[in-house]
Amino acid sequence: MNRDMKLRLKFFIPIIIISLIVIIGTYFFISYQIKENIIKQSIVSATNTVKQYKTLRKYYNRNVIAKMKKNGDGKIKINFDHKNNSDTIPHPGSMIQDMGALIGEQKEGIKLKLYSDFPFSNRANIILDAFSTKAMETFRSGQIDKAITSVEIFEGKESVRVSIPYFMVAPGCVNCLNTGTDMPKNDWKIGDVRGALEVIVPIEAQLISAEALGMQIIGLFLIFLLLILGTIYVLFGNMILTPLKHLQVGLEEFFKFLNKKSENITPIKISKYDEIGRMSSIINQNIEKSKSIIEEEDHFLKEIQKMSEEVSNGYLYKRLDNKIDSQNLEKLRITFNEMLDNLQNNIAGSTNKILDVLVSFGKLDFTNTVRNDSGKIAVALDQVITLITDMLVENKSIGLTLQNSSQVLLTNVDTLNKNSNITAVSLEETAASLEEITGNIRGNTENIAKMASYANELTSSATSGQKLASDTTVAMDEINTQVSAINDAIGVIDQIAFQTNILSLNAAVEAATAGEAGKGFAVVAQEVRNLAARSAEAAKEIKELVENANTKADEGKSIADSMIHGYDDLNQNISKTLELIVDVKTASKEQLIGVEQINDSVNQLDHQTQENVSVTTIVQGIAKETDEIATLIVENADEKEFIGKENVQAKALKNKNIIATPAPIKVIDKAPEIKSTPVTPKDTLKKIPTKTPPT
Incomplete structure (x- = not known):
């Protein structure tokens, strides 16, 4: 297995593991979120339905019952037992229950319930379950601003139950309940909580559909992930491994140059100016700069060698005139020039002139002089x-x-x-x-x-x-x-x-x-x-x-x-x-x-x-x-x-x-x-x- 494969495995195995973890987590997260959304939507829908029934009951009470009582001649009665009597219209509560039954028949599983802890005599045998009991207790405790909701199994199906209170709003209703002989409570007044209006919405089918949708999303996500991983695999080779290989070759050439194994440097090949390309470009620039510095230092060392030869030949007026970017070498150049300045000032620009003069002295020739030189010895x-x-x-x-x-x-x-x-x-x-x-x-x-x-x-x-x-x-x-x-x-x-x-x-x-x-x-x-x-x-x-x-x-x-x-x-x-x-x-x-x-x-x-x-x-x-x-x-x-x-x-x-x-x-x-x-x-x-x- 070559180094490229090792690098791919090192790169993709964590990605695959992380991707599986993400897919599994996403599955559960999506399932949970879908369920929560379904529940929330069902609660909102049930709450709105209850409010609609409540509004309808209020409308019925004001525009039907009130007018019948005011303008009627007593021939038509208002009572919960309206189905068997042709001269009787439904009571507002009965009207709500009847409409709930009709809606339940039209919308599968949705039920509408109207109940109270003080029921009419005809519904006295109805026993409130735990949710209804809790709802009435909550409303009786004064917490009437918020609907009571619950997600539970109702009649073998997972359903959403929403209950809101309804109040005594009409004086006739209050009077009717207080004067009735078969009423369990006769001290009602306007604003009292009469009972609760509950909507039951089954969500099991929706949850099954949501789970199927989640599985589809996960499958699509897996397919998309595989496509992405394949694309990344190819692109990783082209965009990462190939530029890195070029980078490796360029650095190897540079280190060969540093180790004096090569005299030339091949710049890093740049196919694209992405991050690696820009990094390679920066490295190329620094390699060129380093090459320039090394060549400059080599040139400086050659100048020093040449200057040393000139000094050994007696020429003290020569100087290192080319500045060096390296601070240490620049200090060395300045120090070397200062040393030559001191030698020239103390001796002469060229010791050969002095030697020539001394040789001419040995030949008894005193016409030779050290011309145009300000050295102290000269x-x-x-x-x-x-x-x-x-x-x-x-x-x-x-x-x-x-x-x-x-x-x-x-x-x-x-x-x-x-x-x-x-x-x-x-x-x-x-x-x-x-x-x-x-x-x-x-x-x-x-x-x-x-x-x-x-x-x-x-x-x-x-x-x-x-x-x-x-x-x-x-x-x-x-x-x-x-x-x-x-x-x-x-x-x-x-x-x-x-x-x-x-x-x-x-x-x-x-x-x-x-x-x-x-x-x-x-x-x-x-x-x-x-x-x-x-x-x-x-x-x-x-x-x-x-x-x-x-x-x-x-x-x-x-x-x-x-x-x-x-x-x-x-x-x-x-x-x-x-x-x-x-x-x-x-x-x-x-x-x-x-x-x-x-x-x-x-x-x-x-x-x-x-x-x-x-x-x-x-x-x-x-x-x-x-x-x-x-x-x-x-x-x-x-x-x-x-x-x-x-x-x-x-x-x-x-x-x-x-x-x-x-x-x-x-x-x-x-x-x-x-x-x-x-x-x-x-x-x-x-x-x-x-x-x-x-x-």
């Missing part, structure tokens, strides 16, 4: 490279400087050696020249004495010229005084001419006012005006001449003042010349003494020059050793590769004169001959700058 290594480069540049620069200086030193030592030899030769020639200079100085001293005599004579002449210039200045001042007086007189003439012109104008106005008598006076006034104008013009011309003379006098005075100042300067120059002559005379004497001392110094200098030659030989050896040291420093620096190696220059020293190569001393084969030419006082005066006094 930055520190770049700083170390910078320091090493600066040291190498400094070493090479110092070496070049020392090399240049040593070369200059060698050159200077050679020059010094040569110059010392030349100086020794020159000193001998200098001594001979000094003898000639001594003779020339003595001749110059004699000529200076003559120049002093000529300067005294020139001072007397300059004093006389200065006196004449002063007299000229005084004369010019007097001329200026006279010219000023003439200017004042001309001003007076000019004012007189102006006033005369005004008077002539007034006279002309008066002559014009006099008419013919003033014509002659007008002519005279015109002539006076003309004379005034000529006088003004003459005064103007004289004023211009006087002003010109005044200007010339001022120029003469200025020239005279310049001459005076010129003579003053000439006297000062002559005095200075005399002083210079005295100084030159003194200097000549001192020069003579100095030349003699120079002779002694030259002899001493010659001795020191010989010593300098020996010193320069020693210094030349030291300079060669220094040059070799400088060359070794430069070669050692050139063996290393560093930035700026080709651009390193020798340092510029503060005292540039130290390394300046001196100009070689000109070798004088023969000292120039000093010619002693006597100098006259006239020639000496030509050399002294003097200011020429203005003429």
Whole structure:
């Protein structure tokens, strides 16, 4: 027996058992309910029938009995014994019993009974059964609002019995019962319970029919149940077992994928989107999501493996950029990235760069740097490279400087050696020249004495010229005084001419006012005006001449003042010349003494020059050793590769004169001959700058 059959049995056996229990329970429930419904319907029907009889009795009593009593002439009687008497109509109770008998004949088994615990004499022999007795006792106890019902065997048949009370409602009835001689009770009043009206409805046939109907319903229910179970059986296989089988296959494929036995997942086959289909769809979605997560995790693990390889290869700038849905793996990714960030910040983005730099260090190549990296070790290594480069540049620069200086030193030592030899030769020639200079100085001293005599004579002449210039200045001042007086007189003439012109104008106005008598006076006034104008013009011309003379006098005075100042300067120059002559005379004497001392110094200098030659030989050896040291420093620096190696220059020293190569001393084969030419006082005066006094 396969698993599908086991599942079907597990599913259908409880259903069959439950169905049988339900069928049996339903049978009894339906039978009970049908019986109860029949009883209830019978009770309701009997109750309605009783109420109908009661209503009919009431109607008969009001519309027949009452009218007969009111309008009758006594010929027709009302009595229970109406069947044997043609002049007697039935009493209301008798009418009810008669109608019940007739209805019982028409409707099989239904009976109508009217009874009382105080019956008429003709029904005194009727004995009430247990139900009737109970009904009357209930009504007598005052419980008259509810019908008395019972289901029991009556006359061999299961029947429904319903009893309701009937009351004394007509005064005639009350009077009849109270006045009758054969009545068991004579104190009746309206509203009293007279008796009970009972309907008996047999229900046995109905119960048999209901039982048959129940069996039919159960049979139909069994057939319907079998159809349903067969349909469920088929549908269960198609809708439950098949989807579950597909679900099982899909889950097995998924677990194979989880257990790494398969690389692909076959989704669960969905034939219908019912509950199992929706569940399978949800499982497919979760399988796809799980597959995506597993693949993502596998991809993440591969990324970590690749990242580990990158880190082991020295690349610390790589990062795990793809986010992971798994919280733990996402935390691992963030932690891994933070670790790489710390490594990159502390070391470098790539350790290969650092290794390359260190390898280049081993090869004495300091040009390689860790470029574009902010790692602390990378930055520190770049700083170390910078320091090493600066040291190498400094070493090479110092070496070049020392090399240049040593070369200059060698050159200077050679020059010094040569110059010392030349100086020794020159000193001998200098001594001979000094003898000639001594003779020339003595001749110059004699000529200076003559120049002093000529300067005294020139001072007397300059004093006389200065006196004449002063007299000229005084004369010019007097001329200026006279010219000023003439200017004042001309001003007076000019004012007189102006006033005369005004008077002539007034006279002309008066002559014009006099008419013919003033014509002659007008002519005279015109002539006076003309004379005034000529006088003004003459005064103007004289004023211009006087002003010109005044200007010339001022120029003469200025020239005279310049001459005076010129003579003053000439006297000062002559005095200075005399002083210079005295100084030159003194200097000549001192020069003579100095030349003699120079002779002694030259002899001493010659001795020191010989010593300098020996010193320069020693210094030349030291300079060669220094040059070799400088060359070794430069070669050692050139063996290393560093930035700026080709651009390193020798340092510029503060005292540039130290390394300046001196100009070689000109070798004088023969000292120039000093010619002693006597100098006259006239020639000496030509050399002294003097200011020429203005003429």
